[in-house]
Every structure is written in structure tokens, then in C-alpha cells.
Amino acid sequence: MNRMKPKTIMKLTSLAMVLAWTFTGSSLAKIETVKGPTFNLTAKDGFITTPDGGAYLMWGYALDGGTMQYPGPTMDVNEGDTVTVNLTNQLSVPVSIVFPGNVGVTAAGDSNGLLTKEADPNGGTASYSFTAAHPGTYLYYSGTNPALQVEMGLVGAMIIRPSGQPPGENWAYNHSDSRYDYEYLFLLTEMDPVIHEMAQCGKWDQIDLTTYWPVLWFINGRNAPDTMMPANTPLLPTQPYNCLPRMHPGDRLLMRCLGGGRDLHPFHPHGNNFTQIARDGRLLSSGPGAGADLAVSDFTLTVAPGETADTIFEWTGEKLGWDIYGHDVNDPMQPNEYAPDHGKPFPVKLPDKKDLTFGATYSGSPFLGLQGDLPPGEGGFNVNAGYFFMWHSHNEKEMVNYDIFPGGMMTMLIIEPNGVTIE
């Protein structure tokens, strides 16, 4: 295996991020999905890379016989669809797929497993079919020896779109409480590299799943800072999904959170509370038609393995006590500006530039959408002069890549100024 040196990878990562943020293309924002309702998946092996320079053997669900990917394809179907997932197994062990939260799954396959029908090793097949009865966010994963196979990477997300959303609007469920402007996936997993190294060496009998000790933590199959690179970047051919949430002030951002691994993760957005509106594909509701009336506002979401949770995040800079646009009192308002702070001055005197060190995402100005002067070579990662907020697991040890900080289960939210295109 010809491994790149970590420094080279970091440089490439930085380059990719600069390129990505300069040309804000379709692969940066939104959830990359595969439309259904029929999916042909192949279980096969391949390697992923981690920002500390690691490369690990994985098993994953590949789409249409393509490249192994971690996590598996994010399946995108509509409420009422008859979903069919055909599985071909190129691994040397039996595999399968389970769809928790979906009822009446009809399974066919080579052999009977403990949780579902399985595809035999080396070319076996299985097929699963069910009606997508309830909209929401769902997890799928191997039902065959899942303690090993989920760790090896056989896990993915499924989104069921509601049938009742009005034209031109985005709803996650059949109620306007789930309305959103942008949606992002947060499929949280972790990894114990020892298991993968043993697997690569064929030492299956030495894998002890009771001594599981993860040291790598992922969002959508990537560790920070790779989480912020574009989706489908050629630098990460087996890790197609990024996680770089972007929104304008006042937008409603839907977080689709899934516990894909085996540990609980306290996921923590900076910038504001979120409102959890759903769990396990059901609105937090007191009864039919009541909407998400049992929704809760919180700043840390416990994402448990196997569960899914949907939250709405909003941000306007409300109650900061100063005008984020640097307005004069007589200036016109920006859309969704927090009116009571309009024209309020920035509360501190900024130090002279020669007394500062600069972060890569500092625009040179404290105001949203305003670029300031920066010394040569500084900044450059914040082409729209947005605000960056770190979103991460608040189990702080999960913000490393195999002991190297920062990394792991972390990404950035970008509050983009009004007018910046976000797909």
C-alpha cells in the first residue's frame, strides 16, 4: 500500500477545501442520495483512508456493482413506494440487510439468518422488499454477525420522503413543523482499527469484539477535516459523503442524525440550540395531526446506536447584542435580521492586525458578508465571509484521529450571507 504522508494529505485537504469553497458547487451542500425505489447493492471490500494517514480494510455496500463505499448509499425513496433492495455478496462470509423501523419486510435469500435472510458468500444473493409506510430517517445495516459487520462498514442511511408535502416546500414528515430549507446527514460511527488490521491479516480468530476500543470517529464515513471536503472528491474514492452544513440566517436546517456504530454520541452544535422534532422515523407528537408538539429544544443530542433523530436548527444571530452586518441605524434591514440589534455597534475595539494571529476561516471582518484586509497568506478558507461554528461530538475524546487533535466526529456549520447560493 503506497501511503501518502499525513502532511501531504493535510495539504491536499486544505487545497481541496479552498477549491470547494471558491466554487460552491452541488457537491458541497445537501445530502447526496440515490433515488429508488429499487436498489442493487453489492457487499464487497475496499480501503478507506483517515486524516492521520491510516488506510483500513472495510466492507461496504456498493451501488450497482461499483466501488465499495463507507457508509453505503443513502437511499432516497418516497412514502408509499415499494422499496426493493437486491443484494449480491462478493465477500467470503454471509451478509444481509435489516431495515429497523420498517414493518413487513419481505426477505428472500440463500439462507436463514438470525435477523433476516442472508446472501451466501462469494456470489450469493438476497432481496428485501417493503412498503415505505412512514416518512422519516432510517438506518440500514447488516443483520449477519452485526457486531463485526457493522464495524467493518456495512451500514447506511435511508430517507423516506413524505407524500403530503406541498409543492415547492421541503418537509421531512407530513407536517409543516418538519419544514426545512436545507438538509444534512449526520451518520455517526466509530472504529477500532485493530479489528480492521486483524481482518486484513486474515486473523479472524483473534478478533475479540468484547475488547472493542474505538480511536477513530466518523460523520458520514469521514473524519474531520475530511468531513468538510466536497462530496465525491476523487481524493476519497470510497468515502463519497461529506458533511458541511451551510445555511443563511433565518433558514431552517434539517439535521438527519443516525447512530450507525455501537456507541452513544452526544452531538453538539455550536451557534444555537436545535429543536428535535422526530425520533426513529416518527414525529415527537402527542397524536395524529398534532405535528411535532412534543419537540424539545436542546444543545446536545444523544445519538444512540440504531436510533435516528431529526432536528431543526435555526440561526439569526438573535440577542447577540450587536449588528452582525455592521449596519448603521439608518441602513436597510437584511432578510431575517434580528431587528432589536439593528445598528447596534460591535461591542469591542478590534486589536490592530499586527497584534493578531489569524484563523484560516477568518474573513478579516467580524461582520457577516464583509471581507476585511488580511496580511498576505492569511485566511482564504472563507470566500463568502460567512460565520463558522464547530459542530462535534461533545465526548471530547471523539474529536481526534487516532490521538491526533483536531479531527474525528467534527465538522463546521457555515452561516452564509444572504444571496450566497447554497444548493
Place this chain on the structure above:
Amino acid sequence: MSQIVTNRATQILLAVVTLLAMAGASPGAEYYLRADTTTKIMPDGQTVVMWGFALDSAFGAEDGQVTVPGPLLTVPPNQKNLIINLDNNLGVPVSIVIPSQINTAMVPVKFIDDKGRQRIRSFTHETEPNNTEPVVYKWKNIREGTYLYHSGSHPAVQVQMGLYGCLKKDVEKLKKIDALGIAYADVLYDTEVVLCFSEIDPALHNAVTTGNYGPGKAMTSTIDYKPKYFLINGQPYSSGLPPLPAGSPNQQVLIRFVNAGLETHVPVLQGFHMNVVAEDGYKYRYGREQYSLILPAHKTKDAIIIPTAAGTYPVYDRRLRLTNAGASPGGMLTHLNVAN
């Protein structure tokens, strides 16, 4: 008018029936438990010496079977109090506590450690080894719901050794209903399943039973707890494990989830959403539709499912404790059998 008269008549009749029922009821449920050793054979052949509780017919009768978890204790809906008479055949003092229920005389037991410090050894009065008289533990006004009882003495060791079990009490039926029971107000069920999760670290059991546990010995504490076996109702999964009966289609099936272990588990019920109705014996104002639930140590949660079709449905720990000391399949996996 006649409607009002009928209603009054019904009320009077109901009151009389209730009074008669109360008159006939004993003041509480009374059990004779014995703490004793038992040996579990794991699916890989490993034997683990455990401590457990047996349900005897009387003190000294020793006619009950020692089990882990201990016997499921039921306080009948029309009774308020619970009395446990404890017999101790182990070599160390033990006791029983039921967090969330009111013990009428809960006095901690203290000791002086080797540094001269006063420390608490037990949350409540203890039963010495080989006691000749039953030691009595009393609780009053037992709340309805699902609870865990366990040893209150040196619980870091004794709970893990197996001194735990489940307690339940239903709401009294004040009128004739078809349901088997009422778990909480308006939560009726036709059949019930108890799922008690726990773990075993065989190294600890080995150290305790060979006298190698304690200050200055090979194992000085439970800090290195590394469980190898993962149990539902005292049983790790192995091939041929029979499914648990879970009623028939369209019945209301109550699942009582209890975590008697030391780790957090996340049971997933495959094929259903559950209506999670209560936690720690307290009913939620609104049920929660979930197929998974977070079950930390000592937590109890109650859920209702209404299966629409016969079949066997897996329940397993999504923290993937699905191994028997490294061998798979195993661990916290069982099936619910919904029969026609």
C-alpha cells in the same frame, strides 16, 4: 333521570365491591428469598459461579431454585406493601434495596477501613451469613410499575455477582375488563414479556469465588470491569434458544425492559415500533413511538406493541453486545414469538 339513578347504583355497588375486596386483602405481599450460589454454564462451556436469589416457601425451607436474575416479584394490584424475608447462604453479608420504593427502615451500615475512615458498606441493614432468623425488609405503598431490586451491600461486586431481580405491580382493576392487566393508568395489556439485561465479567466471578478479590488481593476493585457474556433474562444467545412467548396478533403486548447490568444497552425491536409508555415506573404523559430505546444501568422502561402478524421478531442490543466471550452469534439477542 333513570340514567342518573343507574349511575349512582353502579357507584354504590362498586364501592361495596371495593370494600369487600379490601377486607379480603392481606396487608401486603410477602416473599421468602434466599441469597445463595449457583453455577451458570455459558454456551462456550465456561462455568461461572454466580450469586442469586431463590424463592423459598418459608424461611429455611430452601425449596426454591437459585436463579439470575432472581425471581420476578409481583405485588398484587390490591395490596400496598411488600415484605421480603431474607435468608443468606453466602459467605458475606447481603441485603435488598428497591430504588424508587419506600423502605420503612433504611439505615446504612458503616465500617472503619484500614485507614481509619468511616465508610458505608450497605445502603440498608444487612443479613449476616447463615442467619438463623429471617431478616425482614419492608416497603410501604408500593408504586405500580416495573422496578429492579438488588443487593444494597457492596453493590459494585454483589450486583455484578447476580444479586438482582425484577419487581412489578399493576394498577388495580376497578371494573371488569378483558385485559390481563393494567400496567399504568390507561395502559392495558393482554400479555407481558420481561427483558432483563445484564452482563458477566468472568474474571470478577473467578476472583470472588477463589478468595482473590479485595484489598491487597489479585483483584482489588471492579474498575477493570470487562464483561465477556451478555445476557437477556440471565441467558446469552446460543443456537436453539427458544423464543419468548409474546401473545398473538392484535393483542396488546407489554414489554418490561430492565437493565440490571453496569453498561448502557440499546435494545432494538426489529419489525415494530413500540409505544414506550413509562420510565423508572413513571408513566409518560404521552407515549413515544420508537423501535429502539436507550437503557442505561438500572433503568426500566415499559413499552406496548400490538403485533399485526404472527411470527418471530428479534430483539437485540444495538450496542452490538452480540458475542459470547468473542464468539458470534451470541450475547444479547432473543426473539419474541407471536403465535396465532
